[in-house]
Amino acid sequence: AQKVTQAQTEISVVEKEDVTLDCVYETRDTTYYLFWYKQPPSGELVFLIRRNSFDEQNEISGRYSWNFQKSTSSFNFTITASQVVDSAVYFCALSERSYGGSQGNLIFGKGTKLSVKP
Amino acid sequence: NAGVTQTPKFQVLKTGQSMTLQCAQDMNHNSMYWYRQDPGMGLRLIYYSASEGTTDKGEVPNGYNVSRLNKREFSLRLESAAPSQTSVYFCASSPWVQETQYFGPGTRLLVL
Numbered sequence: 001a002q003k004v005t006q007a008q009t010e011i012s013v014v015e016k017e018d019v020t021l022d023c024v025y026e027t028r029d030t031t032y033y034l035f036w037y038k039q040p041p042s043g044e045l046v047f048l049i050r051r052n053s054f055d056e057q058n059e060i061s062g063r064y065s066w067n068f069q070k071s072t073s074s075f076n077f078t079i080t081a082s083q084v085v086d087s088a089v090y091f092c093a094l095s096e097r098s099y100g101g102s103q104g105n106l107i108f109g110k111g112t113k114l115s116v117k118p
Numbered sequence: 119n120a121g122v123t124q125t126p127k128f129q130v131l132k133t134g135q136s137m138t139l140q141c142a143q144d145m146n147h148n149s150m151y152w153y154r155q156d157p158g159m160g161l162r163l164i165y166y167s168a169s170e171g172t173t174d175k176g177e178v179p180n181g182y183n184v185s186r187l188n189k190r191e192f193s194l195r196l197e198s199a200a201p202s203q204t205s206v207y208f209c210a211s212s213p214w215v216q217e218t219q220y221f222g223p224g225t226r227l228l229v230l
Binding site for chain 2: 043044045047050091095105106109110111
């Protein structure tokens, strides 16, 4: 069965520290997609990245970077030089083809709450 | 482009009352979704519509119904609200299934 685990419930760092948010997934499929979303205190969900299962290249976008490793079924997210505005709940999600079930729906982890203190 | 819009933003219901949550998108997306978010549970899929004219159950469909009114609009109905349906409801849309989903601002529902 498909599953996404974000073992870190809450993380607290001081501004300018680097922080890594862990995401481990389970899937039977060879074709799947992984996502990260950010939910700031205002409540909306903001899309950050989508990665397909055939692309294991790491991605960097400004202070954000993502490390996808199929061998360990992990898709970790690192924020470099964290800022107070990074304080939010971050969700990792998986989308796969289900066998006889819903195709392409997102399975979310329970989220990691990141607090960045000044 | 407004993206995905939801109404209302906040609603209080009494047990047994009914209501419809509205969702509309202006991105010409084919697929639309309804999720609920509960503390410590992440988001769970209630229903989705892969394309206009189709709807399917998600992980937690009991107590809800949906209507894909047209390509733009996807509504969620609670026929007889229960306190267990107190939650934040998010609508989302994507070009097709398995593509990136974009979310509305959410509806906070309190059932007393």
